[in-house]
Amino acid sequence: MRLVPRTLAARTVVLLLVGLLLAQLLGTAIDTLDRGKAFYRSTTLQMAERIADLAKALDAVRPPDQRAEIARRLSDHGLVITLSRGPQHIDGASERSYARTFHAMVSRDLGPGWPINVQLHRVTVPPNSSPAFAADAPAGFLDHYLTLRQFYPMPRGFAFVTRVQLSDGSLVTFSAPLPYETVTRFYVLLPKLALMLTIVIALLLVAVRWVTRPMKRMAQAALALGQDLNRVPIAESGPEEIRTTARALNVMQLRLQEYVRDRAAILAALSHDLKTYITRVRLRGELLPESHHRDRLIADVGEMTAMIDSTLEYLHGLSPARGRAQFDAMALAESVRIDAEDMGWPVAVAGTTSQPFYGNVQDLRRCLMNLVDNAVKYGGRATIQLEDGADELTIRVCDPGPGIPAGERERVFEPFYRSGCADTRDLGGTGLGLSIARTIARAHGGDVVLQNNTPLGFCAAIRLPRANA
Numbered sequence: 001m002r003l004v005p006r007t008l009a010a011r012t013v014v015l016l017l018v019g020l021l022l023a024q025l026l027g028t029a030i031d032t033l034d035r036g037k038a039f040y041r042s043t044t045l046q047m048a049e050r051i052a053d054l055a056k057a058l059d060a061v062r063p064p065d066q067r068a069e070i071a072r073r074l075s076d077h078g079l080v081i082t083l084s085r086g087p088q089h090i091d092g093a094s095e096r097s098y099a100r101t102f103h104a105m106v107s108r109d110l111g112p113g114w115p116i117n118v119q120l121h122r123v124t125v126p127p128n129s130s131p132a133f134a135a136d137a138p139a140g141f142l143d144h145y146l147t148l149r150q151f152y153p154m155p156r157g158f159a160f161v162t163r164v165q166l167s168d169g170s171l172v173t174f175s176a177p178l179p180y181e182t183v184t185r186f187y188v189l190l191p192k193l194a195l196m197l198t199i200v201i202a203l204l205l206v207a208v209r210w211v212t213r214p215m216k217r218m219a220q221a222a223l224a225l226g227q228d229l230n231r232v233p234i235a236e237s238g239p240e241e242i243r244t245t246a247r248a249l250n251v252m253q254l255r256l257q258e259y260v261r262d263r264a265a266i267l268a269a270l271s272h273d274l275k276t277y278i279t280r281v282r283l284r285g286e287l288l289p290e291s292h293h294r295d296r297l298i299a300d301v302g303e304m305t306a307m308i309d310s311t312l313e314y315l316h317g318l319s320p321a322r323g324r325a326q327f328d329a330m331a332l333a334e335s336v337r338i339d340a341e342d343m344g345w346p347v348a349v350a351g352t353t354s355q356p357f358y359g360n361v362q363d364l365r366r367c368l369m370n371l372v373d374n375a376v377k378y379g380g381r382a383t384i385q386l387e388d389g390a391d392e393l394t395i396r397v398c399d400p401g402p403g404i405p406a407g408e409r410e411r412v413f414e415p416f417y418r419s420g421c422a423d424t425r426d427l428g429g430t431g432l433g434l435s436i437a438r439t440i441a442r443a444h445g446g447d448v449v450l451q452n453n454t455p456l457g458f459c460a461a462i463r464l465p466r467a468n469a
Contacts, residue, residue, distance in 0.1 A: 012208050020200055024193055044102055044160075050079065051162055051174045052109030058083075059166040071172070084171040102160055115165040214242040222249060223445075229257050271308050278304055326356040329393055333384045336368050345376045351386035357393050357464065359444050364464075367440040368395065370433040371448075371460045375399035383456050392446075393464045398456035409450045413438050437462070 054074060058081075061067050071081040103118040110116070159177040166172060214237075221234045233250040236243045278301055285297045330353045340347040368384070375382035379399025387394040404412055411417055416431040437460070438448040446464040 007212075012212070013204060016204055016208075017201065020204075021197065024197065028193060045105060047079070047160070047176050048102060048105035049109050051106055051164070051176075054079075054081065054174070055110060055114070055164045055166070055172060058172055059168075064168060064170060067170070067172075078176060080175040082173045082175070084173070099160065102162070106162060106164075110164070117163045119161045119163075121159045121161055211239075214238045214246075218242070218245060218249065225249070225253055225256075229253065229260060274308055275305070278308075324358060324360050326358055327361045329353045329357045329386060329388070329395065332361060332365060332368065333386060333395065336365065336372060337384065339369070340372055340376070340382070345372070346381035347372060347376070347384065348382075349384045349386075351388075353386055353388040353393070355388070357466070359464065360440075363440045363443070364462075367437040367448075367462060368397065370437045371397040371462070374433055374460070375401070378402070379457065385456065385459075389466075391466055393466060395462040395464070396451075396454075396456070396459045397462075398454065398459040400457040403452045403458035404450055406452070412450075413448070434460075 058067050058071065061070060068083050071083050075081045099118040099120040103116060106118065107114070107116055159175060162174040162176070164172050164174070218234060221231075224231050231253075233253060234246040236246045236250070238246075282298065282301045282305075285294060285301060288294045288297075330349075330351075333349045337347045337349050372382045372384070375397050376399070379401030381399060383396075383398045385396040385398065387396070413434050415435045418431045434448070441448045441462050441464065444464050446462065449461050449463065451459045451461055
């Protein structure tokens with residue numbers, strides 16, 4: 001399964017989204033933790049001050065019998081106060097670090113000479129049951145905790161149980177639960193985070209499409225440039241980088257057009273002059289007395305003429321595509337078969353086509369004819385097989401010959417290269433047939449590939465995409 005997106009736009013969106021999501025989650029977590037710590041410290045400081053003030057106030061009540069009623073009135077949902085009459089002994093040690101910190105806060109607010117003990121109790125609420133406290137939790141605290149849960153709805157938390165010994169030896173117990181504010185408030189941030197990410201994603205999609213759309217358009221134009229040098233230049237619009245790239249492609253197109261025109265003109269003039277001298281040599285050779293040397297001279301002149309003609313055909317295949325139109329590929333194959341039979345070549349046609357093809361029928365005819373020529377030379381006969389599809393037209397030219405070794409299947413497409421599997425000098429040709437065929441196919445956005453060991457023998461397949469229609 002492919003996890004990495006294929007397009008640049010998709011990869012950009014995924015990377016930015018992952019980065020933004022991680023940054024937002026990390027920032028939210030840090031902000032929440034910091035606020036939770038500040039809230040916890042502020043709450044404990046206020047609670048320590050309140051306990052110290054209440055302890056001093058209760059110690060000042062006279063007679064002591066009135067303290068119980070005052071404690072009941074002062075108790076609320078955040079602090080439960082209970083009293084124990086008579087002299088009591090209290091251990092000032094606190095068992096946990098949180099309790100020791102809170103112990104120090106209360107002691108600082110009370111001042112010296114007040115025996116204090118602080119214990120930290122964990123509050124647990126099993127599923128479908130009432131909350132449970134430590135065994136030494138003060139009486140009445142469970143009832144108050146049920147009220148506290150509507151303010152702090154977490155299923156478990158902690159409670160500070162602070163015991164302070166008054167001046168007459170009585171013991172007052174302050175039970176104060178502390179909420180998990182760091183966690184309980186996180187769910188409030190989720191809708192905000194979701195809204196923020198939705199806005200960012202929408203803007204991100206628009207921005208990425210805005211940036212990558214011109215790049216996609218230029219890529220399509222560059223591909224089309226390889227098929228038609230005379231295509232309309234790319235519009236130089238968009239951001240500065242896109243305009244610069246489009247301008248460079250347009251300049252390259254102009255230079256390629258000039259290069260092709262200049263080369264064609266030079267070679268046309270050169271071939272004209274060469275043909276003039278070759279014609280003179282042929283005429284003078286034919287005026288010589290018949291002999292072996294005269295026949296060899298006339299044959300060499302014929303090969304030179306064929307090489308020049310093939311070279312011009314090859315250069316014509318490299319020229320910008322012109323004269324493209326809809327045509328019937330089946331009719332083209334039948335036309336090539338008829339011409340081949342007129343030259344005494346055994347050629348058969350198989351397959352069907354369902355729709356016309358858009359291209360240069362004369363160039364494709366030359367491409368197909370070159371492949372049929374090679375098939376008859378090396379295999380004795382040729383079969384043209386057509387396979388039509390919605391996206392691609394494939395024309396195979398097959399023969400029962402020996403084929404081409406795997407190591408030479410690409411080299412035979414090089415101009416003037418001749419395979420060592422047969423004496424190509426005796427078979428004629430200049431080594432440009434396959435080069436011309438591939439050049440024409442690639443000018444149509446396709447290619448020519450060689451295939452060994454097919455049901456029809458050795459095949460040269462012309463693959464032509466229908467995207468050009």
